[in-house]
Structure formats: C-alpha cells, structure tokens
Amino acid sequence: MEPIISLKNVIKNYGTKQVLKGINLDIYPGQVIGYIGPNGAGKSTTVKILCGLIADFEGEVLVGGLNIKTESLTIKSKIGYVPELADLYDVLTPIEFLNLMAQLYSIDEQLASERMNKMLTAFGLAAVMNERMDTFSKGMRQKVLIISGLLHNPDIIILDEPLSGLDANSVITVKELISKLAKDGKTIFYCSHMMDVVEKVSDRIVLINNGTVIADGSFEELKQQQGNQSLEQIFSLLTQGSSTNDASDQLMNAFNN
C-alpha cells in the first residue's frame, strides 16, 4: 500500500538551532498516529510542515503522492487541522466562524450549512450557535474548532491536543469519533501530552525527542521492547533516561528543614 504521508529525511533549522534532525516516517491510510514527545521536541514544527505552513525545510514530504513544496494548495484541501489552546476570533459566533471556514474550503453553501447544523447539534451547541464565542467555555470553543477541522470532510486529520477542556462525555464522543473516522479510511495524526489517551486511541505511536524519532510502533510493540510498562513510564524512560521519581523526591525534600 502507498503511504498517504511520507517524510524523507526532513531537516528544519531555526537559525543555528536544528529542530528536526532528519525525520523519516511513512503513514498509511486509516492509521491513527499518536505523535508524542516532550516540550520542544519538534512536534509542532512537524505539524506546521504537514499543513504546508513551513516550506523552507530540507528533505522531502509527500502527501497523497504529491510534493508539499509544489502542491501545497491541493494538499491543504485534503487536510483538516484542529489547533490546540482554543485560539479563535471569539467575537464571532460559531455559525459565522464556520461559515468563513466553509468559504475558504469552497464548500457549497447549502451543504456547509447542513453539516454545521448537524455537527453543532451533535456536540450540544445548537442552542448557542448564534451567540458570540467570547462567553464560551474552553470545551465549547474546542468543539467548534473540532468541527471547523472536519467540516470539509478531509482525508487527513491533524489533531493537536484535541481533548483539552472537554468534559468527560465529549471526550468519549471525540475518542469514538476518531476510531470511526479511521475505520472510514481517514488518517489521523494525533499530537498530545496525555499518554493514557494516546495509549488508547492510537494504533501506532511515534515518539520524537530532540528532533529525531526515537520510538515507532504499536503500543504492544513498544511494551515488548521496553518491558511491560505503561506508555507514561516508557515515555519518561526514553526521553529522560531516568525515572521521574528523582524530581518528585527532590520536591518532597523541600519540606525537610
């Protein structure tokens, strides 16, 4: 099978600092990739390259067989992106915001309006869809963002910490949605710091640290390699080289005076 996303020796420098040091990755349709790594590991740089925002990198990125440097518009129309931290122009209403997004993806007005209504209703936002989002809670904004990323029915969905602020029921909804989208043949690129969620939703986990991939495989494979531990423990072992116990011991020590 042809990979839908293929990164070949991707290097990215910010000034003298090398953020990505040769990433190689082949992702296949229908996979849910849990993309994890400590702060500053290069996760969001990878995401920005995949979204076609950063063009000055070395190496090759193919999405659906197309080169992202030359065909970024076609690729952008196939990608759905849900940013983290609920950043949106919150003086708009959900309908206004989603309408703007729909126009940018050239979705037919009628179709867009039907989809929006259905999706907002499904997320329980029907009653507030004409209210400005500045009064919305974090979770409500996150729901609107998730809808904005899915509205044009993309083949590839990039989720950056999509569960932040969501209540327990919505978390379940989104997790189920992710597996249903994957069954439907969509490729999901899931960036998160919540190891327990990544462990459950993704069928392949890619761990990067200091700009290189240091582990790649299903959770079962990682457990076999690293001993039967939780993803959290595997993560700290691989990225920190030691147990997190030390730091917490030091913190406890502060009381001894």
Added chain:
Amino acid sequence: MNFIDKFLVKIVLLPTTFYRGLGINTLQLKAILQTKITLGDRTPTGIRAIKRANPKKPTSGVSFSQLFMSVFLGLFFMTSFYFGQNYETKLTLYFSMFMFILASTLMADFTTVLIDVRDNFIILPKPVSDITFLTSRLLYIIIYILKTAIPMTLIGMVYVGYFIGLWPLVIFIVMVLLVTLFTVFLINAAYIFVLKVTTPQKFKTIITYFQIALAVLIYASYQIIPRLISKSEMAGFDISQNSWIFLAPPFWFACAWQFLTTFSGGFIMVIYTVLSLSIPFISIWFVIKYLAPSFNQKLAMIEGTGEEQTTKPTIHKAPKKGFGLTENITKWITQNGAERVGFMLTWKMTSRSRDFKMKVYPSLGYLGVYLVLMLLNNKGNKGRFELPPADSFVYIFIVYFSNFVLITAMGYLIYSEKYKAAWLYYIPPVDKPGKFILGSVKAILVKFFAPLAVAILVSAYFLLGVASLPNFILGICNQALIIFTIAYITFNQMPFSTLAGNKTKGSSLVRGLFTMLIPVSVGSVHYLIRDFLPVVILLNVLSIIAIWMVNDSIKNKTWEQINVQTDW
C-alpha cells in the same frame, strides 16, 4: 508603590487596634492592600488604556502619571475663577467641572477597581475572613478615590488658600470631600441604572463607548473652550440670577462655602448649607442600605468566566440568512472565497473587538470635532455663520483630511489580542493571501469611509449645488485610491494576526510621515486644478482606472510577500 501610595496606606492602616477589635487580620489586610495598589499601579485604566502604546512593555508608575493627569485637569478647572462676578458663580462652575471630570474618570475605571475576578480564585480560597477582605476592598476604593480627587483640586486649594484665606481653604477642602462623596453616589446610581436597563454582558460595551465618548469630549472641550474664553461678557455673569440654579448640586456646595466663610447671606444660604452637609451622607447611606447588595452581585457577573453562560437558557434564534444590507453589499463588491472572508471578518471584528474600537473610534470622534470646527471657524462679515464659497480650500481639506482616520483604522487592522487565531488564514487552500487583504481593506472603506462620502456628496448637492459634485467625486475616488495604494505598499501581514503594539520600530515613524504626505500632496494638486472641469473629469476617470489596477495588484500578493506569523 510610590511614596504617595505608601503614605496613604500608612494613613488608612493607622487605627490598627480598631481594626483588630473588629476581628480584622491586619497583616492580611496590609498584604492585600499593598498588592492591590501595586497591581493598580501596573494596570493602565481609563483614557490611558486607549493610548497604551505597547502592552508588551510592562506598565508601571500608572498612579504617578495618573496624579499628573489629575493635577493637569485640575488646572483646567481654574478657568472657572475667571468667570462670574461672585464666588457663588465661580465655585458653582468649579464644582461642576470637578464633579463632571471626577465622575467620568471614576465611571470608566470603576469596573476594574471595584471588581477583580482574580480575587475569586486568589484570595477567597485562602484563609481570609470576610470582614478582612471587605475592609481591604473598601480601603482600596477610598485610597483610589482620594488619589483622583485630591490632585484634581490641589491647584484650587492653593488658589483659595493663597488669595482668599486659611479658613476659606478649610471649608473648601470640606466641600471638596463632600462633592466627592456625592459624586460617588451619582456614579453608583448611574451604574445601577445601566445595569437595570441592560445585561451585565453588555455593560462592558457600554463602558467602552463611554470611555470613547469621554476621550472625544475632553478633546472637544480643549478645542472649543479656549475659543470661548475671549468673550469678556462672561466676567460679569452671576449664576444665582438663573431661576433653576437651585436644582444644581454644585450650586449648593458653592453657597455653603460662601455661607460658612462669611456667615452671611440669609435664610436661603442656610438651607443650601444644610443640604450640602446632609445630602452626601444621606445618599451614601441610601446606596449602602438599598442599592449595594444586589449591585455587587450583578457587578460580579460582569466579568464572569462565562461558565454560567452554558447553563443560562438561551433563545435559539433561527440561523439568520445573511444580514440584510451588509450581506448584499458584500456580495456586490467582493468575490466569493478568501476576499469575502476577509471582508466579513474585518467587518465583524471592527465592530465587535473592544481593542479595535478603543483605538480607532476616538480618532473618528476627533475627526468629527475637527470638521465641525473647520466649518464653524468661517465667520461671515457680521459674525454670523456662513458656508465657505464652493471653491474654498476648506472643502478639499475636509475630504482629504478624513483620510487620516482611514489610515489609522488600517494601521490597527493587523493587530489583535487574539492574534493566534490567525491560523485560519494559513491552513485552508488559499492560493493568494492578497485576497484576504483586499477584502479587509474594502471592508474598512465601506464601513468607515462610505457613510462619510455619502454625507459629503448629499450635503454638497444641497448646500453648494450640482456644479460642486465633480470635485467632491474626484476627492472621494482619490481617497479610495490612496487607501488601496497604501494598503498595497504597507499591508504585509494578515488582518488581526499580530499582537497589538508589537510594532517594528524605527522605520515606522518615517513611514507614517510618508503616508501622511500622500494625501497632502494629492490634495494640493487637486486644489490647483479644481476650477478646470474637463481636467477634473479626466482625472476622475484616471483615478477609477487606477483603483481597479491597484485592486488587482493587492489581490495578487503572494504568500512570499506576506509575513506569515507561525508563533502559535
């Protein structure tokens, strides 16, 4: 904290034993009070919040600049001592100005002073008793008001003490405190009124408009009042001759001062004195007893986190099919896709973003004041108002002067506190970002210039006749052309994509002067050719063609020509 704050804190914390007797933890009280004052010192409020140039630069010394500002405003009150033939008149004017300015300042700042949502999760979860917290809040408000009211009247105090006497000064200070008390009551009443007629959510918007109106009003009075001062007939004026003056509280205070300094003036003066001494206390008692309880509750909702919003039953409005006139204009002047998105986003953001409004709307007001002054300045032979002749410089000036507001508005277009939301431009498949920019600039023109242009044309037609129209049309077309051209040259960022105040230094001043030069020079040329109708018409045609061409150039701006902000 500066020495004034330290001094005031010392003063209000003096009765330690008294506080302890009430069950107040004085250590906590001092800590809370000092923190609040430090916070206040670092948070720009009121009019200064509008002018805040660089939010990334830490603000400090606010209370010091506030002090200077207050003293300066107080200097302005001194003009009242030039008017009128007696102290009742002079002081009535003085107290009126004082009340008005104090009320305006406090009104605008009070929300931030009175309620601080951070209290809810910083102080309340700590072991602080209600009475300690309440007292800290009360003392803070007292310090805040004193810090505004005393500097404002400082120059007045010096004047009264030096020219009139020591005992009149004492009475004057008492009167100032009473007027302050009464003003606090008025503000409370105004707040309660506003909260009655509107929802707490809209309250902030109203305060924003109030602050904008205040800025414009102060500007207007600085422009207009010096023009009135020369009228020498004001000196012989006696305010007590007015039969309705007894209704005005400043008059009571002025009469009370007069009575208490001279102990003469008859029965009516005694009544005014009693009124002055009692009304402030009665009104404050009234506020505490009847208005305060529900008032505080409502105030606390103003800056609510919005969590309560989710549970609030909301009327499910049917999805609106567009928004009438605007929708039609949009469809008519923009192409589908990115251009329309840029237009709609700008249209909505400029009317809803508090930040943008605070920065641009005052200059709209200044422009209005200035235009009126320009027209009124032209006095006819007998001092009566006449319109300037049709070929006067004034008209060309008016048309081209309005350009500065548009340039200002456009200058702020790239800024937003929510700059991280700009990801929405970069993610979708949009080939040329110039489309967003074109839509955005069109929105600015339609929103801030079209109404003025229509008003100019209509009034020109009725007041100056058809013959004046070609020149006005040329002026208006040139405005649009200038704006599009400046947009093409300077607009290298997406709208609302940069943190406000994050301006590139150095070249911006030169560039600013340069952009101002464009309307000035085009206007001058226009002035020279204004009488040659064929030339005016020819230039009109050329101007329209040029607009069309510049439009195209903006639309074709590529991603390479844009500063893409990827720091989200």
